[in-house]
Amino acid sequence: MKRLIESKYTIIFLAIFLLWIKTYISYKTAFDITIENKLQEFILFINPISFLLIVFGLSMFIKEKNRNRFIIITYFLVSAILYVNVVFFRYFNDFITLPVLFQTSNYGQLDSSAIAEMYVTDIFYFIDFIILLVVMYFLRKKQSSKQDSTNSTVFTKLERRIFYIITAGIVFINLGLAEMERPELLTRTFERELLVKNIGPYNYTVYDLYLQSKTSAQKVFANGDDLIEIENYLRSNANDSNTSDMFGIAKGKNVIVISLESTQNFVINSKVNGEEITPFLNDFIKESYYFDNFYHQTGQGKTSDSEFIIDNSFYGLGRGAVFFTHSENEYNALPEILSHNNYYTASLHANNKTFWNRELMYHSLGYDRFYNLEDYEVTGENSIGWGLGDISFFEQSIDHLKNMPTPYYAKFITLTNHHPFELDEEDRLIEPYNSSSNTLNNYFTTVRYEDEAIKLFIEQLKEEGLYDNSIIIMYGDHYGISENHNDAMEQYLGKEITPFEEAQLQKVPFIVHIPGQEGKTISSVSGQIDVKPTILGLLGIEAKDDLHFGHDLFAEEQPNFVIFRDGRFVTDKYIYADQICYDKSTGEATDISLCSPFIEKARNELNYSDSIIYGDLLRFYKSEQVNGEESDK
Numbered sequence: 216m217k218r219l220i221e222s223k224y225t226i227i228f229l230a231i232f233l234l235w236i237k238t239y240i241s242y243k244t245a246f247d248i249t250i251e252n253k254l255q256e257f258i259l260f261i262n263p264i265s266f267l268l269i270v271f272g273l274s275m276f277i278k279e280k281n282r283n284r285f286i287i288i289t290y291f292l293v294s295a296i297l298y299v300n301v302v303f304f305r306y307f308n309d310f311i312t313l314p315v316l317f318q319t320s321n322y323g324q325l326d327s328s329a330i331a332e333m334y335v336t337d338i339f340y341f342i343d344f345i346i347l348l349v350v351m352y353f354l355r356k357k358q359s360s361k362q363d364s365t366n367s368t369v370f371t372k373l374e375r376r377i378f379y380i381i382t383a384g385i386v387f388i389n390l391g392l393a394e395m396e397r398p399e400l401l402t403r404t405f406e407r408e409l410l411v412k413n414i415g416p417y418n419y420t421v422y423d424l425y426l427q428s429k430t431s432a433q434k435v436f437a438n439g440d441d442l443i444e445i446e447n448y449l450r451s452n453a454n455d456s457n458t459s460d461m462f463g464i465a466k467g468k469n470v471i472v473i474s475l476e477s478t479q480n481f482v483i484n485s486k487v488n489g490e491e492i493t494p495f496l497n498d499f500i501k502e503s504y505y506f507d508n509f510y511h512q513t514g515q516g517k518t519s520d521s522e523f524i525i526d527n528s529f530y531g532l533g534r535g536a537v538f539f540t541h542s543e544n545e546y547n548a549l550p551e552i553l554s555h556n557n558y559y560t561a562s563l564h565a566n567n568k569t570f571w572n573r574e575l576m577y578h579s580l581g582y583d584r585f586y587n588l589e590d591y592e593v594t595g596e597n598s599i600g601w602g603l604g605d606i607s608f609f610e611q612s613i614d615h616l617k618n619m620p621t622p623y624y625a626k627f628i629t630l631t632n633h634h635p636f637e638l639d640e641e642d643r644l645i646e647p648y649n650s651s652s653n654t655l656n657n658y659f660t661t662v663r664y665e666d667e668a669i670k671l672f673i674e675q676l677k678e679e680g681l682y683d684n685s686i687i688i689m690y691g692d693h694y695g696i697s698e699n700h701n702d703a704m705e706q707y708l709g710k711e712i713t714p715f716e717e718a719q720l721q722k723v724p725f726i727v728h729i730p731g732q733e734g735k736t737i738s739s740v741s742g743q744i745d746v747k748p749t750i751l752g753l754l755g756i757e758a759k760d761d762l763h764f765g766h767d768l769f770a771e772e773q774p775n776f777v778i779f780r781d782g783r784f785v786t787d788k789y790i791y792a793d794q795i796c797y798d799k800s801t802g803e804a805t806d807i808s809l810c811s812p813f814i815e816k817a818r819n820e821l822n823y824s825d826s827i828i829y830g831d832l833l834r835f836y837k838s839e840q841v842n843g844e845e846s847d848k
């Protein structure tokens with residue numbers, strides 16, 4: 216026994232064992248991973264080992280002098296990967312990807328959100344590290360007191376070979392089982408939970424590294440032909456704005472777009488502690504076109520993804536934020552099209568211009584002006600949470616609006632209803648909810664504040680005579696309450712949140728307000744991808760050459776199909792979530808074959824959109840158009 220403890224394998228195996236157990240405990244406590252059967256549980260249990268064996272096995276090639284140093288550094292790095300994912304998951308309910316790590320200009324602002332997700336008890340994530348160091352110290356003392364220590368700590372070729380043969384066996388068993396459980400696992404790169412569930416967080420990180428290099432190379436090898444199939448698909452997929460009664464109804468009017476931070480649809484027409492959460496919006500939608508089956512489609516790029524989807528009618532990326540990764544691409548975005556139609560285009564958001572890389576990306580999207588932090592007076596007094604409170608933001612924006620050339624397309628991005636949903640006592644208009652989740656409790660109060668800010672803004676627009684000649688469009692940018700707060704949400708909603716319900720919680724409000732028009736609730740299934748063609752339709756702009764995935768929501772034909780960035784989707788009859796096909800009328804799982812055609816279509820669309828972005832394919836399309844126009848002359 217003593218010999219076993221003092222063997223040269225001890226530290227290697229102790230490191231592997233501790234990290235393995237820590238990872239498994241994290242699966243069970245920090246990551247919300249759904250397990251449906253015993254095999255999945257088994258895969259989950261074994262999946263950290265293969266990576267740990269491979270990397271710690273490398274220490275067998277290292278001379279004893281440096282071996283422990285290597286093990287310590289590796290142990291620390293692997294633990295750091297795990298811990299970063301734990302904190303990231305608490306906030307985003309997702310695993311981190313490399314492009315997200317490179318978003319350095321976002322870091323400053325994210326502090327308050329990140330710190331809110333770090334707990335004192337997290338010290339447990341590093342206790343094993345101390346155990347390892349202590350054991351290492353005592354073993355070393357023992358070994359150095361022994362005479363024959365030099366020889367007994369060297370690994371022979373044979374020993375290393377056996378170690379890696381066993382490791383290879385474990386890798387194949389893991390991958391084989393994963394493939395059995397989830398065919399085509401590695402091709403569905405955006406289903407991160409599935410990836411981690413099957414290959415573990417460390418192999419996943421290596422895989423992410425591979426994806427990173429692959430996608431970076433995609434632009435180099437792209438050519439114009441890559442677009443032909445996509446173009447054909449998009450042309451046959453589009454609906455025709457001309458078939459809408461609403462086509463051109465707002466021709467030449469100003470377009471005021473408001474991005475409602477983290478605003479989900481469940482707050483509309485709902486109460487907390489007996490009080491309305493959005494009293495103003497509840498009235499406003501009665502005089503507006505209100506889409507009550509409208510979904511956000513964002514991924515890791517959050518607000519920036521919503522902006523991207525709305526301006527381009529393309530999907531965001533499965534990994535990272537396209538605002539960061541592809542800000543140099545060629546686009547044919549809404550601001551650019553509107554500029555060609557005599558509009559002045561601006562985005563207004565009282566945050567640092569580098570956040571989400573907006574400054575650069577806005578240039579590529581064709582915005583004439585970005586009113587950012589520098590254009591606002593932000594003081595300790597008027598700041599809430601992440602920055603300028605929405606009420607002051609709108610107040611100060613009115614002056615900017617008054618000075619804009621008309622017609623304009625002006626996008627306002629609100630901020631106060633942002634995680635961690637902080638609000639000073641004096642700004643509170645309703646009391647927080649009472650549940651186990653402070654996030655959810657406070658969320659209602661900041662939504663209520665946002666509602667007030669919009670009310671005041673609309674009043675000001677009226678006072679300043681800016682209202683009548685404008686249309687006002689509002690959308691929720693993405694969810695505010697992640698699955699991590701499902702217990703509290705279940706308490707609030709009074710029902711169990713199944714994957715079926717969870718998908719429907721991704722509904723966000725979409726409101727089209729045209730002064731003078733009566734209100735109407737429209738229930739076709741739709742999403743952010745549809746906003747661009749819808750706005751173009753209302754303005755009567757026939758952008759025939761524009762490639763887009765969405766549909767004009769006022770046109771006659773509606774596909775009633777919305778695809779989430781993670782591959783889930785909703786149709787008028789079905790919801791596909793967690794690899795289960797749900798019948799919407801019953802909420803029960805139904806035959807998967809009913810969802811199959813849509814699964815295929817969803818995957819195709821996401822791939823097409825990714826190809827356009829990764830290959831920067833619009834650069835070929837645009838030059839084709841320019842050449843075409845010239846030859847027509």
Ligand code: GP9
Pocket residue numbers: 516517518519564566570571628630633
């Ligand atoms: C930051 C704001 C919030 O400028 O848009 O971004 P989010 O964290 O919601 O993506």
Ligand code: MN
Pocket residue numbers: 476477517518692693
């Ligand atoms: Mn946001």
